Amino acid sequence: MKIFLFTFLIFGGITSCQRIQDPIPSVHPELQITKIKFPGIADENVKIDPLKWTIYVKMPSLLRVNKLNPTIVLSQEAKLTFPGVIEDIGNISRWSDPDGIHLTIGLSQKNKSGDQSDLEYTIKPMASAPLSITHSEPLPDFVIGNSSDIFIDVQNVYGNSLPKSVVFTHKKTGSQYILSTVSLYTLLNEIRISASLLPFELGEYDIFFKMPNGTELKVPQTLTVKQGKSTLKIGTKGVSLSSLAGKKLEVNGENLFEKNVSFRLLFPEGTTLPLMATYKSDGLTSILTIPDSLSPGYYGVEILRDNYPIGTSYRLSILKNEEQLFISALNELPFGNYPTNIPIILPRNQPIPIHFRMAYRIDEKYVERYSITYVNESNALSIFRIPLTINFSIGADPYFIIPFEV
Numbered sequence: 001m002k003i004f005l006f007t008f009l010i011f012g013g014i015t016s017c018q019r020i021q022d023p024i025p026s027v028h029p030e031l032q033i034t035k036i037k038f039p040g041i042a043d044e045n046v047k048i049d050p051l052k053w054t055i056y057v058k059m060p061s062l063l064r065v066n067k068l069n070p071t072i073v074l075s076q077e078a079k080l081t082f083p084g085v086i087e088d089i090g091n092i093s094r095w096s097d098p099d100g101i102h103l104t105i106g107l108s109q110k111n112k113s114g115d116q117s118d119l120e121y122t123i124k125p126m127a128s129a130p131l132s133i134t135h136s137e138p139l140p141d142f143v144i145g146n147s148s149d150i151f152i153d154v155q156n157v158y159g160n161s162l163p164k165s166v167v168f169t170h171k172k173t174g175s176q177y178i179l180s181t182v183s184l185y186t187l188l189n190e191i192r193i194s195a196s197l198l199p200f201e202l203g204e205y206d207i208f209f210k211m212p213n214g215t216e217l218k219v220p221q222t223l224t225v226k227q228g229k230s231t232l233k234i235g236t237k238g239v240s241l242s243s244l245a246g247k248k249l250e251v252n253g254e255n256l257f258e259k260n261v262s263f264r265l266l267f268p269e270g271t272t273l274p275l276m277a278t279y280k281s282d283g284l285t286s287i288l289t290i291p292d293s294l295s296p297g298y299y300g301v302e303i304l305r306d307n308y309p310i311g312t313s314y315r316l317s318i319l320k321n322e323e324q325l326f327i328s329a330l331n332e333l334p335f336g337n338y339p340t341n342i343p344i345i346l347p348r349n350q351p352i353p354i355h356f357r358m359a360y361r362i363d364e365k366y367v368e369r370y371s372i373t374y375v376n377e378s379n380a381l382s383i384f385r386i387p388l389t390i391n392f393s394i395g396a397d398p399y400f401i402i403p404f405e406v
Helices: 085-090 092-096
Strands: 003-007 033-037 046-049 054-058 071-074 078-080 104-109 119-126 149-155 165-170 176-180 184-187 190-194 203-210 216-226 241-244 248-254 261-266 272-279 285-289 297-305 308-319 327-330 352-356 371-375 383-387
Touching: 033 046, 071 078, 085 092, 085 104, 241 248, 261 285, 261 308
Parallel strands: 003 176, 054 119, 241 308
Antiparallel strands: 033 071, 046 054, 078 104, 104 119, 149 190, 165 176, 165 203, 184 190, 203 216, 248 285, 261 272, 261 297, 272 285, 297 308, 327 352, 371 383
């Protein structure tokens, strides 16, 4: 069994604030929350402990509201240090933490200026029962490259600890994909799994959650992972592929599965040649065998699905040697789509950035050695050389400008 472990950050509108530990009952007895009410939660399920500066809220199994902005009554001498905290507390994502670390209300004296609290109340949500899965509908198919999130219906999500990981097990191969330090987001009675970056194989998967106490919660429905659009990921600014003749060329992308994806070489005059390829099982990488008979120049690589072109080609530069420099992108061309049988149309009288394939930074002195040569095909004597200009902006490419009169 292959096991893959993936770690992602947890997202949420969480801000940190200073906690006051071990409250002393005799300090500031005049600063109290005397009453607090939350929408959708019965008053009898809200208890205030003024000695521990803690508000206990017994949560319903299913919430019927998506904002929990409290209504608060304070003692006569007290004020909210941060009035905007009411809106923050209402954010439902904060209620997924049973310890209430992000549910605090700071109080201070009415006549006190500044933004430092004299004390803080902590809201602690308490679940009515353990977290359980209530999902009953079939899970939508997960289409690689198109799908992103998986939604699972649950109850008693608020006041319980969230799962520490989610495990996808391929029903046929047994391969497992694990999201640990999981990007799980609690919504209204749902858990959302952000799975777009998992390198799924095609097929059906069982899903279960691992809880912090060691128990497992199985999702009763299976997830079907299907193939989406096949694409190559070339890089920023449309950087093209390059290789020497007779070498292996690794290409990365999505949905490059061996069972129905193939590649062919496009020649400038319009002829094609099938390319031999090997594939990774996750559909993210293929290795192409470049024919050793190719002359240096520009070609194209095209993806086929079930032997039919998908309508996208990628420019391939065959080099004379490893050190050869070449321009791999001009202007803001359509990303990842480089027709090889039609000219590139460049605008006039505006900067056209170019990208060099070089392992070191282009400085001003180095760029002075290069120029763009413009040849008028209808008049062989009309040759213009346009110098390159260095762009001193960080990370910017050199550029040239074609005048209107050229």
